[in-house]
Amino acid sequence: MDFQMAEKKVKELQNLLNQYNYEYHVLDQPSVSDAEYDQLMRELSELEKRYPELKTFESPTQRVGGEVLDMFEKVQHQSQMLSLSNAFNEQDLMDFDRRIRQLVGDDFSYVCELKIDGLAISLRYEQGLFVLGATRGDGSTGENITANLRTIRSIPLRLKQEVTLEVRGEAFMPRRSFEAMNKQRMEKGEEVFANPRNAAAGSLRQLDPRIAASRNLDIFLYNITNTGETEIESHSEALDFLDTLGFKTNKERRKCENIQEVIEYVQKWTNERPNLPYDIDGIVIKVDSLDQQQELGATAKSPRWAIAYKFPAEEVITTLKGIELSIGRTGVVTPTAILDPVRVAGTTVQRASLHNEDLIREKDIKIGDQVVVKKAGDIIPEVVNVLADRRTGEEVEFHMPTHCPECESDLVRLDGEVALRCLNPKCPAQIREGLIHFVSRNAMNIDGLGEKVVGQLFSENLIQDVADLYKLTYEQLIKLERMGEKSVNNLLEAIEASKQNSLEKLLFGLGIRHVGEKAAKTLAQTFDTLENLHTATHEQLTAINEIGEKMADSIVTFFEMEEVKELIHELKAAGVNMVYKGPKPVSAENAESIFAGKTIVLTGKLEKLTRNDAKERIEALGGKIAGSVSKKTDIVIAGEDAGSKLTKAQELGIDIWNEERLVEELID
The missing domain is CATH 1.10.150.20 (5' to 3' exonuclease, C-terminal subdomain)
Incomplete structure (x- = not known):
C-alpha cells in the first residue's frame, strides 16, 4: 500500500471507529460487535505505526493514555465554575420558587436534571477539536487533566460541527466499573476505594493517563458556558445542541412548567435512584430561559436561577467512644466525636464535629453513648442525636478544659461568642x-x-x-x-x-x-x-x-x-506579588465611560475586533458583557449576520450599535 492509499484508508478507519465509538458510548446503540471493532482498531494502529505522520490528535488510537506527566498545570477557566446553593426539603424548593417569581414574574419554566455524584470538569474545543480539559479547582482556576479526559470514550475528540466553545460536565465511574475495579484491587491486596465518586476523582488525578484509561470512566455534559455564538435561548435548547454536537447528555432530564412538577420529579428519583447504573446525590433545578437566568444573576458563590436538591442523608447508629479537642487558626477550640467506625453514605466514618460546648450540652452527649450519625449534604459527618434510652449508667459526662490542650494558655469565651478560644498568638x-x-x-x-x-x-x-x-x-x-x-x-x-x-x-x-x-x-x-x-x-x-x-x-x-x-x-x-491582577470594578477612572455600569450584548460577526478583544476592552471601561438579550440589557452591538438577539433587542427598544460606533467609543 502506497502513502496515498494509506492516507485514504487511515481517514476512513478513523471516521468509522469514531462513529462506532459514538454509537456505543454515547447512544448506547452499538452497530458492530466488539470483535469487529477491535479488528478495525488493530488495522488502524498498524497503519499509523507504518506511517506515523498520518496519526492525528483526534484518532481513536490516541485514547489509551500516553506519556506520564510530572505534574498538573494550572488552567484559568474562561468563566467561573460556580457552586449551587442547596435545598434539603420540599419547603426549600417552594421558597426557591417564590424567590424566582418575585424577580421575574410567573411566566417561566424549569429544567430538572439528575445530579451526578462525580467530578465537575470543563472541556474546551477550538474549531470542533478537543484541546483542553480541566478540573473545577477553586472555580476560577483548575488543573489541566486533558490527557486523562481523552481516555473517556464518551468525550468526543472532534465535534460534529467546527465550533469553538467551552462546556461543563460531570465525570463519573459507573457502578459496574467501580465494582470490577475494587474486586481487582482486593485480589491484589490493594486498598479499595470507598465510593465511585472518590474513585473517579482519584482516576482523573493520576499523572499516568494509562491508569485513567483502565478505569472505564464516563461523563454527562450539562452546560455551555457561553451561547453567544449561537441563537440558543434556553437551557433545554443548549442541552439539545450538545446532543447534536456529539456530546453525551443525561436523557432523564425533564422540562417542568411549575414547582409541583419539579417536586414530583424529585420524589420519583428519590425512590428510583438505586436502580440507576451510576450514583446520584440529588436533583439540579434550573430556570430554563437564558434571558431570565441573566436577569436573575448570581451571588459571589452561586447562581440565583438554579438550586441543587440534596437527597435525605442516610442515618446510622454507632458508639461515641471519646471527644478530642482541636485548635483552629483563630484559636477556636472545636470538640470532635471519636466514633466506633461505621459506614455512612458510602464511606467509613470515625470522627464527627460537635462544633462547641453548647451543642454538647443541648444534645446531652456523653462519652459511651449510642448516637445517630449522618453526613450533612452526604459529605460532613455529624451527630444527629443521642439514644438516651440505651444508656447503661456507665456513660461519662464531658467537660471542656480551662486551658489550651496545645500551649496551656487560658481558654476564654469572648462576649457574644459560643466558642472557647485560645488567645495566645504563639500557640x-x-x-x-x-x-x-x-x-x-x-x-x-x-x-x-x-x-x-x-x-x-x-x-x-x-x-x-x-x-x-x-x-x-x-x-x-x-x-x-x-x-x-x-x-x-x-x-x-x-x-x-x-x-x-x-x-x-x-x-x-x-x-x-x-x-x-x-x-x-x-x-x-x-x-x-x-x-x-x-x-x-x-x-x-x-x-x-x-x-x-x-x-x-x-x-x-x-x-x-x-x-x-x-x-x-x-x-x-521573597518576591510574593502584592498587587491585584483581576478585572477592576467601575472606578473614578472609568466612571465617565459610556460603558460604565452598562450591560452589553455582542452578536454577529465583528470585522475590526475579535469578540474577546471587544469584551476585554468594554469590561476595562466598566461594562458588563452578557450572553443573551433581556430587559436589563442596555446596549446590543450587532455585527454581520446578527440573528434573533438583534430582533429581540429591536422588539424591546434597546439601544443598538454597529461595530463602527463601538470602535469610535473605544477610541474616545
Missing part, C-alpha cells in the same frame, strides 16, 4: 493551622503542601510562619521522609508559582479575622495594592459597602501589629 496549633490555611486551594493554592507535609515541616522547625515557605531549599526538603527528588522539585515549583497569585489570594491566605474570600477580593479590587490597604483608615474601610465596623477594626488592628509588618516585609523580599 503552635494556631500557627500550624494558619500555615495550612495559607497554602490551601482557595488561598495561595500551593500543590503538594497538604496538612501532613505542613505538619512535617512545622515539626522539623523548617517553617514557623508563612514567609518561611519561600525560604525552603532543595537540601532541606530532600532529607525529609517520603520526599523524593521529583516531589521536592514539584513542591519548590509550586511554591515559586504561588508568588504570582493576585492580591486577593494573599489577603485571604493571611487569615485576617472576619475577612473571607469575598471580602478579600473586594479589598484587593478597591485598594489595588497591599501597601494601599496597609495604610487604609477605619473610615476608608467602612466607606466600602461590604466592609462593616467589626471587619474594619480587625483589618486596622491586623496591619498595626509589628509582627505583621515584619511578615509583609519578608514576603515582599
Whole structure:
C-alpha cells in the first residue's frame, strides 16, 4: 500500500471507529460487535505505526493514555465554575420558587436534571477539536487533566460541527466499573476505594493517563458556558445542541412548567435512584430561559436561577467512644466525636464535629453513648442525636478544659461568642493551622503542601510562619521522609508559582479575622495594592459597602501589629506579588465611560475586533458583557449576520450599535 492509499484508508478507519465509538458510548446503540471493532482498531494502529505522520490528535488510537506527566498545570477557566446553593426539603424548593417569581414574574419554566455524584470538569474545543480539559479547582482556576479526559470514550475528540466553545460536565465511574475495579484491587491486596465518586476523582488525578484509561470512566455534559455564538435561548435548547454536537447528555432530564412538577420529579428519583447504573446525590433545578437566568444573576458563590436538591442523608447508629479537642487558626477550640467506625453514605466514618460546648450540652452527649450519625449534604459527618434510652449508667459526662490542650494558655469565651478560644498568638496549633490555611486551594493554592507535609515541616522547625515557605531549599526538603527528588522539585515549583497569585489570594491566605474570600477580593479590587490597604483608615474601610465596623477594626488592628509588618516585609523580599491582577470594578477612572455600569450584548460577526478583544476592552471601561438579550440589557452591538438577539433587542427598544460606533467609543 502506497502513502496515498494509506492516507485514504487511515481517514476512513478513523471516521468509522469514531462513529462506532459514538454509537456505543454515547447512544448506547452499538452497530458492530466488539470483535469487529477491535479488528478495525488493530488495522488502524498498524497503519499509523507504518506511517506515523498520518496519526492525528483526534484518532481513536490516541485514547489509551500516553506519556506520564510530572505534574498538573494550572488552567484559568474562561468563566467561573460556580457552586449551587442547596435545598434539603420540599419547603426549600417552594421558597426557591417564590424567590424566582418575585424577580421575574410567573411566566417561566424549569429544567430538572439528575445530579451526578462525580467530578465537575470543563472541556474546551477550538474549531470542533478537543484541546483542553480541566478540573473545577477553586472555580476560577483548575488543573489541566486533558490527557486523562481523552481516555473517556464518551468525550468526543472532534465535534460534529467546527465550533469553538467551552462546556461543563460531570465525570463519573459507573457502578459496574467501580465494582470490577475494587474486586481487582482486593485480589491484589490493594486498598479499595470507598465510593465511585472518590474513585473517579482519584482516576482523573493520576499523572499516568494509562491508569485513567483502565478505569472505564464516563461523563454527562450539562452546560455551555457561553451561547453567544449561537441563537440558543434556553437551557433545554443548549442541552439539545450538545446532543447534536456529539456530546453525551443525561436523557432523564425533564422540562417542568411549575414547582409541583419539579417536586414530583424529585420524589420519583428519590425512590428510583438505586436502580440507576451510576450514583446520584440529588436533583439540579434550573430556570430554563437564558434571558431570565441573566436577569436573575448570581451571588459571589452561586447562581440565583438554579438550586441543587440534596437527597435525605442516610442515618446510622454507632458508639461515641471519646471527644478530642482541636485548635483552629483563630484559636477556636472545636470538640470532635471519636466514633466506633461505621459506614455512612458510602464511606467509613470515625470522627464527627460537635462544633462547641453548647451543642454538647443541648444534645446531652456523653462519652459511651449510642448516637445517630449522618453526613450533612452526604459529605460532613455529624451527630444527629443521642439514644438516651440505651444508656447503661456507665456513660461519662464531658467537660471542656480551662486551658489550651496545645500551649496551656487560658481558654476564654469572648462576649457574644459560643466558642472557647485560645488567645495566645504563639500557640503552635494556631500557627500550624494558619500555615495550612495559607497554602490551601482557595488561598495561595500551593500543590503538594497538604496538612501532613505542613505538619512535617512545622515539626522539623523548617517553617514557623508563612514567609518561611519561600525560604525552603532543595537540601532541606530532600532529607525529609517520603520526599523524593521529583516531589521536592514539584513542591519548590509550586511554591515559586504561588508568588504570582493576585492580591486577593494573599489577603485571604493571611487569615485576617472576619475577612473571607469575598471580602478579600473586594479589598484587593478597591485598594489595588497591599501597601494601599496597609495604610487604609477605619473610615476608608467602612466607606466600602461590604466592609462593616467589626471587619474594619480587625483589618486596622491586623496591619498595626509589628509582627505583621515584619511578615509583609519578608514576603515582599521573597518576591510574593502584592498587587491585584483581576478585572477592576467601575472606578473614578472609568466612571465617565459610556460603558460604565452598562450591560452589553455582542452578536454577529465583528470585522475590526475579535469578540474577546471587544469584551476585554468594554469590561476595562466598566461594562458588563452578557450572553443573551433581556430587559436589563442596555446596549446590543450587532455585527454581520446578527440573528434573533438583534430582533429581540429591536422588539424591546434597546439601544443598538454597529461595530463602527463601538470602535469610535473605544477610541474616545
